[in-house]
Amino acid sequence: MHKYANPTEFMRIANAVLPWAAGVTVICFMVGLPLALIASPADYQQGEAYRIMYIHVPSAWMGLMVYSIMAGGSAGFLIWRHPIAHLVARASAPLGAIFTALCLVTGMLWGQPMWGTFWVWDARLTSMLMLFFLYLGYLALGEAFEDPERGDKAAAVLALVGTVNLPIIHFSVEWWNTLHQPSIFTMKGMTISADMIWPLFAMVFAFMGYYVCILVLRLRSEILNAKIRNARSARAAQPMSATTTAATQGAP
């Protein structure tokens, strides 16, 4: 695992993965979108409004998956001081926040025609909103300290504490009475028609591929940013050491 703590080695693999992830994203969107919008049948209760599901469900799953990755990266950073794990967590946070926001807004747009309201303070919706705030908290905390390492540590601790919310989100529809429908995956199998599940899977894979692509680009960007900071501090240190040398040489 420590082999992949080397940014050069890690980026070699990440860059090799990028074109494949881009290919999966494009193909899955090209297949998934026409299936989701045209080919899949209308729902017998919700009519065409259910088509929001093809955006809402992948966003929700990605919001949860990205948070798990972010928490895993934070654990790797806190326990093993793994630099890449920290970079992955940092680069994932804005993506997870956007997926979660997308899930919340598309959920509101789906809720209004189906439930008669954009928002209810029930367990699923509230716990998902908490997830969004956890992402924002992680991002804010990382920037809140003058010493970046202290900020990174505080944010990583918050990410780990926030994992408590993940099972709450997942089981909220079973533990409490809620307007939100239960999971489509049950112990007895799927509660969704095959005509609807394949477009949904295509959209989920498109979102996953997209996440990988943006993650690799953001990692590249974060590593470059670290190099720029190092180069700047090396340049700033140069005249100072020259002055110090001159002062030492001039001293009696």
Added chain:
Amino acid sequence: MIDHLIHMGGYAAYVWPAYGLATVCIVGLYVTTRRTLKAREQEFERLKRERREGP
């Protein structure tokens, strides 16, 4: 069929904004990520060039 697609069985006001917002988020995040990456690549190259050329 196009008419049916546009009207979304009377739910167009909900379905299309959802897909529109998703498109804006997906494209917007890609564009800003690429832009930041390009800016940092240029900045790093500039710093490298300055270092090579010396003070």
